[in-house]
Amino acid sequence: MPQTQVLARKWRPKSFSELIGQDHVVRALTNALEQQRLHHAYLFTGTRGIGKTTIARILAKALNCRTGITSSPCGICSACTEIDAGRFVDLLEVDAASNTQVEKMRELLENALYAPTTARYKIYIIDEVHMLSKSAFNAMLKTLEEPPEHVKFILATTDPQRIPVTVLSRCLQFNLKQIPPALIAAHLKHVLEQEQISCDAISLQLLARAAQGSLRDALSILDQAISFGGGTIEEAGVRDMLGAIDQSYLYELLDALTHKDGARMLAIADAMESRSVSFDAALQDLGSLLHRIALVQIVRPAIAEDTPEREHLLALAKTFAAEDIQLFYQIAIHGRGDLGRAPDEYAGFTMTLMRMLAFMPEEFPQTPPPSTPAPAAAINADGSAADRGRGTDAQVKSAPPSATSLVTAKPAATSAWMETPAVAKPDADTSLLSSDWIVMVPELKLSGLAKMLAQHSEVKHVASNEIEFCVPETQKHLLDKDYQARVQAALRAHLGKPVRVKFSVGMVTGMTPAELENRAKQERQSQAITAVESDPFVRELVEQFDAKINISSIKPIQ
Structure with a gap:
């Protein structure tokens, strides 16, 4: 019984037209080949399984096809078939990961001096070139810069940062991209149609996402899925194989969330x-x-x-x-x-x-x-189970006294967001609300710039489900969305119920916590200076010895 070829090898692209997701590289190479603008060294970079070595082999066929240098190799001549089979005598593939020594590189470069046996160009494909030692890189620099006319170097790497800049500058570099899941799914669908295996769209998406941008990995996972399902591919089997989450769990969780059904x-x-x-x-x-x-x-x-x-x-x-x-x-x-x-x-x-x-x-x-x-x-907000009818009153009662005026208490049957404007009294006394806010700010679990935003904010308007703050023009740099979200989260946690916050820039009355704290500091400083100046001993020193009081050195006792 003949051995079945794995899909990753069976469906490996053999021409530029079959490549998936690397149009920018294909276009550049196609134009260069058609215009005969050939470089002596090419470097392909990118993550695993996206086509670096595949493009190198197709480029080798394009340079050595018996029909001439072309962007569309015939695929049937001796050069094309031998390159596809991996037995072309003038194509040398070197794995730099297992040939890092400088002696190996010198031997390879010495062989490069000889003309190709049957081909137009002698092609050297060096995979994972970043694994070469520093001495090996130095040995190949001169040859890489001025190689013989009959030699082309094609380098491939997953880590271009480890390649010396002296090598990079001597190569024509192409950065290959990860392949989008949609393209991978479409290609897998085409492969399965040719293999006459049925597969649903969700399974294809699961396989494509699991490949993480690598087409080779996608085909390998597809092979595994076919074996796992005994020749068929079904969503349940793919999820079990990949350890993927049944999406119905997630939809049920979000549905329960909309109904606030914690149980x-x-x-x-x-x-x-x-x-x-x-x-x-x-x-x-x-x-x-x-x-x-x-x-x-x-x-x-x-x-x-x-x-x-x-x-x-x-x-x-x-x-x-x-x-x-x-x-x-x-x-x-x-x-x-x-x-x-x-x-x-x-x-x-x-x-x-x-x-x-x-x-x-x-x-x-x-x-x-x-x-x-x-x-x-x-x-409840603290995670404990409670009767829905009693939850609202319990939360309001548990809130600090300073917080209750910001979000008005209400009957048990009425939610905070459903409260009518007449009950909420959005145009309540702003000075009273501001005083509550000043007391509340130190109690909020805030730090850093989010705390500064709260300290420089003044309450302008309160509705049943929203508190509007005003920030002075000098502090508008604090209005970052992240800081606003942290203030809202801290308020929700402090009040024990959902509340939205809204910030605007404008004139403030000076009733911000930061301004009042600054006034309090100045008042304490003035009192400290007055206390020092009125101290009998200090007055005696000033009067008898013409002493001077250093005002800047006076600090109030905390």
Whole structure:
């Protein structure tokens, strides 16, 4: 029984027209070959499996094809077939990783002096050239700069930073790109059609994403998927093979989040744990899903019409506000980074979900899905279960007295985001609100420039679900989106309920915490100076010895 050739070798491109995702390199080489503008040394750089050695072999065929130097080798002459078979006598492929010594390089360069046996050019392909020793690089410099007319060097590397600049300057360099998942999926679909193997679109996307931009890896993974499925490819089998997360878990988590159903979210997490799902991979896929939702909300054409999960994404994009998707995305990626510091992965994952739940705006529908037996169950901001009817009053009562005037207390049946303007009294006494803000700022868990932003902000307007701040013109550089988000997060945590903040630049009345603190410091300084000047002993020194008081040295006692 003949041995089956692996897909990565069977479907290796044999001409420039078959190359995937490297159009910029193909165009440059094609034009150079058609115009006979040939260089003596080429350098191809890029990550693994994107076509560096493949392009080198195609270029070798283009230079030695019996039909002449061409951008479209015939593929049937003796030179083309022998190069494809790897037995062309005038094509030498050197693995620099296993031939790093200077003696090997000198031997190779001595052979370069001899004319090719049958070909037009003697081609040297040196793979992973960055692995050569410093002495080997020095040995090849002169030959690389002025090689014989019949010699062409083609170098390939995954790490061009380790190649001496003296070598780089003597080569025509081409940087190959990672291949987009869409192109990989399309190529895999073509391969499977030729192999007469059926495959669904979601499986193709999973395989393409798993390849991480490498077409060779994609074909190798595809080979593995065919073997895993016994000659067929199905989504469930591909997910099991790759250890990929079942997307239904993520959609159910987001659905439970919209209904603020913490019990259901924990149940989903328990189900994932029982199936030994990687929570790190789950948060990675959740971040990817939130990214795609954000694209649908802001740049809808970025999601192709034939995307399998397009309908799910459109539905979620309408359910969530754009700013909340941005917040959940940040929570997901930070939660993934915190997994290593969590007590265990389950705790880190569920804490990330509870954090999303804590920052979930109140204006979303409160009705839980039919599958939830206890619609009254909810999760408070501190992560504890509580009756949904009592949650609002309990949170307001637990908030500091200084915070209650910023977000008005309300009946249990009315949410903070649904409160009417008449109850909220948005035009309440701003001076009173500002005094509450001044007391609250030191209690907020802020640091750095975010704390400075809060200190230089003055309350201008308060609604049931929003607090508007004004920042003086001199401090507008603090209005970074990250600092604003940190202030909003600190407020939400302090008040124990969702609240939005809005910042503007304008005139302030001087009631900012920073200004009042500065006035207090000046007052304490004045009192300290007065106390020193009125001290009997100091006055006696001044009067009898004509002493001078160094005002700048006086500091108030803290």
